[in-house]
Amino acid sequence: MTPLLLTTLGVIFAYAVYLATASARQTSAPRDFLDGGLTLPGWGYIFAGMGVVIASLDLESHLLLIAHYGLQYSHVALGLVLAAVAAALVHGRLWTIARMTGIATPGRLLGDYYGSTAIVLYVLLVLMLLALPFSAVLLSETGALVETVTAGAAPAGLVIWGSAFFLALYTIIGGWRGLIYVLAGQSLIVLALLLATTGAAGIAAHGLSFASYGIAVPAGIASDRLPGVIQFTAGLGKSVPQAGLWTTTQIASFALALTGITLSPGFLLLGVSRRTRTGLAFSQVWMMAGVAAGLLLLLGPVLGAELSRSPSLTLEAFLGLIGRLANVDQLFAAGLVVMLVVSQQIAVAFFVVSGASLVTSDLVKRYVLPDLTPAGERLSARIAIALIFIATAVLADVLPLPALLLSSVALSLSAQLLPALLGVCWLPWINRNGVVTGLIAGLLFVVFTEAAGLVAFEAIAIDLPWGRWPLTIHSAAWGLVPNVAFCVIVSLWSRQREAVISRDTPRRLHEGLERWSPVRLGGGATRAAKWSLTLLWVFLALGPGAILGNSLFSRATYGLPGAGGQMPSLLVWQIASWFTGVLLVWWLAYQSRMGVVTGTPLSVSIAPPASPLTTDRRPRWISRLLGRLTLRSGLVEDGARENR
Amino acid sequence: MTELEPDAALDRHALVMGVWLALGLIATLLLHYGLGTGGLPAVAAGFAAVLTAFFAHVIVNAVYATTFTRRELALGLVIYLTGLLAVSLAALSSAAFRDHGFVPMAAGLAGSGAVIVIYMIIHFGVRGVFDAFNVIGDFRVDEDDEPSGGGRQ
Numbered sequence: 001m002t003p004l005l006l007t008t009l010g011v012i013f014a015y016a017v018y019l020a021t022a023s024a025r026q027t028s029a030p031r032d033f034l035d036g037g038l039t040l041p042g043w044g045y046i047f048a049g050m051g052v053v054i055a056s057l058d059l060e061s062h063l064l065l066i067a068h069y070g071l072q073y074s075h076v077a078l079g080l081v082l083a084a085v086a087a088a089l090v091h092g093r094l095w096t097i098a099r100m101t102g103i104a105t106p107g108r109l110l111g112d113y114y115g116s117t118a119i120v121l122y123v124l125l126v127l128m129l130l131a132l133p134f135s136a137v138l139l140s141e142t143g144a145l146v147e148t149v150t151a152g153a154a155p156a157g158l159v160i161w162g163s164a165f166f167l168a169l170y171t172i173i174g175g176w177r178g179l180i181y182v183l184a185g186q187s188l189i190v191l192a193l194l195l196a197t198t199g200a201a202g203i204a205a206h207g208l209s210f211a212s213y214g215i216a217v218p219a220g221i222a223s224d225r226l227p228g229v230i231q232f233t234a235g236l237g238k239s240v241p242q243a244g245l246w247t248t249t250q251i252a253s254f255a256l257a258l259t260g261i262t263l264s265p266g267f268l269l270l271g272v273s274r275r276t277r278t279g280l281a282f283s284q285v286w287m288m289a290g291v292a293a294g295l296l297l298l299l300g301p302v303l304g305a306e307l308s309r310s311p312s313l314t315l316e317a318f319l320g321l322i323g324r325l326a327n328v329d330q331l332f333a334a335g336l337v338v339m340l341v342v343s344q345q346i347a348v349a350f351f352v353v354s355g356a357s358l359v360t361s362d363l364v365k366r367y368v369l370p371d372l373t374p375a376g377e378r379l380s381a382r383i384a385i386a387l388i389f390i391a392t393a394v395l396a397d398v399l400p401l402p403a404l405l406l407s408s409v410a411l412s413l414s415a416q417l418l419p420a421l422l423g424v425c426w427l428p429w430i431n432r433n434g435v436v437t438g439l440i441a442g443l444l445f446v447v448f449t450e451a452a453g454l455v456a457f458e459a460i461a462i463d464l465p466w467g468r469w470p471l472t473i474h475s476a477a478w479g480l481v482p483n484v485a486f487c488v489i490v491s492l493w494s495r496q497r498e499a500v501i502s503r504d505t506p507r508r509l510h511e512g513l514e515r516w517s518p519v520r521l522g523g524g525a526t527r528a529a530k531w532s533l534t535l536l537w538v539f540l541a542l543g544p545g546a547i548l549g550n551s552l553f554s555r556a557t558y559g560l561p562g563a564g565g566q567m568p569s570l571l572v573w574q575i576a577s578w579f580t581g582v583l584l585v586w587w588l589a590y591q592s593r594m595g596v597v598t599g600t601p602l603s604v605s606i607a608p609p610a611s612p613l614t615t616d617r618r619p620r621w622i623s624r625l626l627g628r629l630t631l632r633s634g635l636v637e638d639g640a641r642e643n644r
Numbered sequence: 645m646t647e648l649e650p651d652a653a654l655d656r657h658a659l660v661m662g663v664w665l666a667l668g669l670i671a672t673l674l675l676h677y678g679l680g681t682g683g684l685p686a687v688a689a690g691f692a693a694v695l696t697a698f699f700a701h702v703i704v705n706a707v708y709a710t711t712f713t714r715r716e717l718a719l720g721l722v723i724y725l726t727g728l729l730a731v732s733l734a735a736l737s738s739a740a741f742r743d744h745g746f747v748p749m750a751a752g753l754a755g756s757g758a759v760i761v762i763y764m765i766i767h768f769g770v771r772g773v774f775d776a777f778n779v780i781g782d783f784r785v786d787e788d789d790e791p792s793g794g795g796r797q
Binding site: 008012015019022023026027039041043044047181184185186188189191192193195196200328329331332335 | 650651654655657658659661662663665666667669670672673674676677680681682
């Protein structure tokens with residue numbers, strides 16, 4: 001299978017290089033390299049966005065976790081509906097704001113809106129976490145997967161560096177525009193192969209294993225039910241949750257982490273860099289909530305059940321499935337590996353290139369080399385792409401464990417941007433003090449409930465009394481709760497003072513949003529109904545209410561005799577929740593017009609905060625302290641002079 | 645039908661390539677499987693994937709308010725003729741293919757060709773289809789890759 005696999009991957013790389021070259025030859029403007037000149041086609045967002053959402057979930061790990069935990073883990077795919085809701089809330093309005101202000105990069109936009117360099121730095125931190133350790137983990141998985149399936153004929157190190165080279169090659173040629181073209185095509189490939197390999201898996205097993213045997217999870221784990229609403233455990237590493245980790249609280253909090261995909265700076269850039277106003281709602285409703293969530297929910301358990309037939313739930317599990325697929329046809333076996341590798345490369349290329357583009361715009365151009373010409377910016381972005389790919393490959397090949405630890409916080413920290421983005425798009429009363437305080441609190445809580453923080457403390461011989469994700473609550477929720485609380489309290493606390501300083505920019509911006517991106521939430525009752533139903537859906541599909549799905553659709557619930565081989569009640573609940581979730585996103589994106597932009601807006605200027613590298617901005621308390629000290633030393637000198 | 649701006653032409657080209665690559669890969673998988681152990685249903689599914697790609701291409705044309713370019717038509721014609729040639733040679737050289745693969749493949753090729761030609765006749769008219777496929781006569785090196793004329797004159 002090795003030649004077949006490498007040939008197929010070679011064809012896909014050749015396609016990528018061809019499209020990138022065509023893009024570079026056609027669009028020679030330097031801005032096209034950084035953000036597609038804000039004229040990317042709507043379908044780029046539609047298809048590439050869907051692919052990035054699936055890839056960021058890490059398809060390979062997703063399937064292995066389904067094989068390990070069964071339907072309780074498969075439930076997390078519903079979190080993509082929540083990610084689509086987050087996209088509906090933010091992307092349309094950011095598109096309008098970008099046209100109003102002329103600011104396309106999320107870091108600069110947030111920084112200028114709130115007048116804070118700290119927020120820009122936070123966005124850059126999230127960018128680097130996604131571009132380096134998060135991408136390195138995926139690249140490392142590619143290496144290990146290809147090495148395993150080729151029985152060592154293609155060593156992991158070679159695959160990692162080879163992949164990094166080819167990804168760097170086409171992205172350095174094509175930039176952001178070329179990347180989105182390629183990702184859109186690759187997303188379609190992943191989608192098609194997911195369908196084909198699942199079908200072939202069914203043929204290989206002469207009937208789907210999932211339908212015949214269910215998912216053969218290890219002993220002690222509930223395969224087809226959620227293991228409770230919450231478990232009062234100290235967290236992973238300290239105690240083992242009974243019957244599985246994925247309680248409803250864990251799933252709901254994990255879904256918050258998944259909003260970190262659509263709220264990540266790279267994804268925001270993708271949303272902003274579309275030329276047309278159309279396609280936004282279509283992508284959120286039908287591609288993210290519909291196709292991505294639906295396929296993972298429906299096909300994930302099928303492939304997971306096939307993997308669970310292997311005695312070892314590691315990469316070796318794929319070998320068993322590949323062997324069975326090869327019995328059907330060698331191409332199907334290669335197709336499964338190609339699907340996984342391409343999905344990983346979608347995420348790696350997307351996060352590295354978005355990271356390089358935004359670092360160039362928000363850091364290099366803004367603070368380090370303000371006089372950089374557009375051509376210089378493009379060169380800088382190319383150098384940044386090359387350097388980030390080298391760093392990612394080093395992390396993947398040499399330091400996979402640190403990469404894994406650091407990557408664990410990436411999506412959770414990205415989700416912490418939610419209050420700041422809501423402030424820009426919807427809530428003008430949220431101010432800089434609130435956002436910065438909230439981000440600091442969220443950052444600390446995320447780090448200390450994730451492996452990265454715990455290991456850091458262990459390294460200095462402090463054993464924290466909790467483990468990873470205590471109380472079966474994901475770090476994203478541990479961070480968002482204090483983040484939102486601090487953000488709201490501090491914003492309200494400092495509102496009066498902030499109003500005296502300047503609230504003119506937010507007022508003008510939100511007036512523009514009301515004009516160019518109005519929502520139709522209806523009157524008081526309708527508005528309340530829409531938000532209530534949204535919360536009700538979250539409660540029933542992802543939150544504590546999902547526990548009803550364990551048995552509601554089983555025959556035993558209604559006193560009927562059990563039937564062998566019937567569909568698990570939880571799966572029916574998941575499908576029903578997905579269906580209603582798509583309707584919910586449709587209602588918000590189309591009917592409430594959150595995903596619809598009505599016109600081309602007029603410009604509004606935002607004054608950027610002064611650069612800390614070029615201006616002397618001492619905090620007042622330091623100035624006062626220095627003043628006192630200099631005054632005191634002056635007094636001492638005066639006293640000494642008098643004594644003399 | 646309008647002539648596309650260079651940027652729009654590039655956008656369309658990228659989308660068309662993405663569609664054909666994904667569905668072409670699936671068609672290859674299914675046809676390979678069909679010629680092996682899959683039999684007629686898999687071959688039929690393979691050709692269905694090809695036709696799905698064709699109609700997706702038509703939808704892309706409709707979105708961009710244009711038609712197939714001459715190069716696309718030429719490439720399609722070459723691939724189709726290559727397929728016909730390959731099936732003919734395989735039928736002559738392999739008894740196994742002649743017994744099991746020839747009929748479904750020939751039927752699939754004939755059916756696909758018929759569907760595509762019928763679509764184009766409905767869309768462009770008989771003269772338009774002939775002009776569109778007459779790529780030898782006006783396929784000049786210095787000519788831009790413009791959408792074919794076609795259309796009801």
